[in-house]
Amino acid sequence: MTAESRHSSPPVIRFTDVTLGYDTRVILRDLSLEVNKGEVVALIGGSGSGKTTLLRAATGQIRAQKGTVTVFDQDVNRMTPQQLGAARRRMGVLFQQGALFTDLSVFSNVAFPLRELSNDSEAVILEKVLDKLDQVGLKRAAHLSVSEISGGMARRVALARAIVLEPEIILFDEPFAGLDPISLGMTARLIRSLTDKLGCATVLITHDLEESFLIADQVYMVGDGSLVVSGTPDEVRQSDNSLARQFLKGASSGPVVFEYPPSDDFDRWLSRHREGVK
Numbered sequence: 479m480t481a482e483s484r485h486s487s488p489p490v491i492r493f494t495d496v497t498l499g500y501d502t503r504v505i506l507r508d509l510s511l512e513v514n515k516g517e518v519v520a521l522i523g524g525s526g527s528g529k530t531t532l533l534r535a536a537t538g539q540i541r542a543q544k545g546t547v548t549v550f551d552q553d554v555n556r557m558t559p560q561q562l563g564a565a566r567r568r569m570g571v572l573f574q575q576g577a578l579f580t581d582l583s584v585f586s587n588v589a590f591p592l593r594e595l596s597n598d599s600e601a602v603i604l605e606k607v608l609d610k611l612d613q614v615g616l617k618r619a620a621h622l623s624v625s626e627i628s629g630g631m632a633r634r635v636a637l638a639r640a641i642v643l644e645p646e647i648i649l650f651d652e653p654f655a656g657l658d659p660i661s662l663g664m665t666a667r668l669i670r671s672l673t674d675k676l677g678c679a680t681v682l683i684t685h686d687l688e689e690s691f692l693i694a695d696q697v698y699m700v701g702d703g704s705l706v707v708s709g710t711p712d713e714v715r716q717s718d719n720s721l722a723r724q725f726l727k728g729a730s731s732g733p734v735v736f737e738y739p740p741s742d743d744f745d746r747w748l749s750r751h752r753e754g755v756k
C-alpha cells in the first residue's frame with residue numbers, strides 16, 4: 479500500500495494530546511500518535527513506561543485523563559457501551575497474559591472466537607482455523623491439548639486466535655516474548671504479511687527492536703512519562719536520543735525448527751474431524 483492510499487482515510491487510531499494514568503497518577507503526558515490502515519506501528523520503551531497503558535486506552539479499558547482518543551474515527555470517551563462493544567469486535571487483541579484455555583485443544587482454542595461470534599458452520603470453522611494455524615506453523619499441532627505444547631508454541635496459538643476473525647485493528651502486547659529466534663523472525667514477518675493481507679492496522683509493543691524495525695512503518699518510543707521519539711525505523715535508528723539508542727541490540731539466530739512436524743496422530747485427528755463436520 480502506498481503512503482498516499484494509506485492516508486486517504488482517517489487514522490484508525492488517533493491519540494491527540496493524551497494524558498493517561500490510573501486514579502490521580504499520571505503515566506504518560508501529552509502524547510499524540512496515529513495508526514493508519516495497512517500500517518504496522520511499534521511501541522517501544524522501558525519496562526513500566528506505559529506501553530500497555532496505551533493499548534488499554536485504545537481498547538477503551540481506561541479513559542484518557544486529558545486529550546482525545548479516537549478509534550474508527552469515534553471518540554472513545556463518548557462511545558456508549560454498545561458502540562465500544564462493536565468497536566472491540568473489530569479489534570484483535572493479544573495481551574501478554576493472553577492465556578489459552580488449558581482444557582481445550584489447540585484447534586478449539588483458535589475456533590473459540592468463531593464459535594462465539596460468527597455463524598460459520600463447523601466445516602467452515604475447520605478450514606479457517608487450519609488456515610490460521612498453518613500461518614503460524616502449527617497446523618499439524620491442531621489436535622494437541624494445550625498442556626502438550628511449549629510456551630512459545632502457545633504464543634503462536636494465541637496469535638492465530640487473535641487473527642481468526644480477521645480484525646481491522648490488531649493490538650499485540652509483546653508478541654515475541656517467549657519465542658526462539660527463528661520463531662521470532664517468522665512471527666514478525668507473519669505480523670507484517672497479515673497486516674498487508676488483511677489491510678488492518680497493527681500496533682505491537684515490543685522490546686525487540688531488531689525484528690520490529692524490519693516490519694514497522696512507524697515507531698513510537700515512550701519513556702520518562704512521555705513520547706521520547708517517533709518516526710520511521712530509520713529515523714528512530716538515527717536519533718541521537720540516549721534512551722532510543724539504549725534499546726538497540728543485535729539479533730541472534732539458531733537452528734530451531736518453526737514448523738511443527740507431520741504425524742500420524744495429526745492425520746488421524748484431521749480425517750476424523752473432517753468426517754465429523756461433513
Ligand SMILES: Nc1ncnc2c1ncn2[C@@H]1O[C@H](COP(=O)(O)OP(=O)(O)OP(=O)(O)O)[C@@H](O)[C@H]1O
Pocket residue numbers: 500505523524525526527528529530531532
Ligand atoms: N491497573 C493499574 N493500576 C495502577 N497502576 C497501574 C495499573 N496498570 C499499570 N500500572 C502502572 O502503570 C505503569 C505503566 O505500566 P504498563 O503496564 O503500561 O507498562 P509497560 O510499558 O507496558 O511495561 P512492561 O514493558 O513491563 O510490560 C507502571 O508503573 C504500572 O505499575
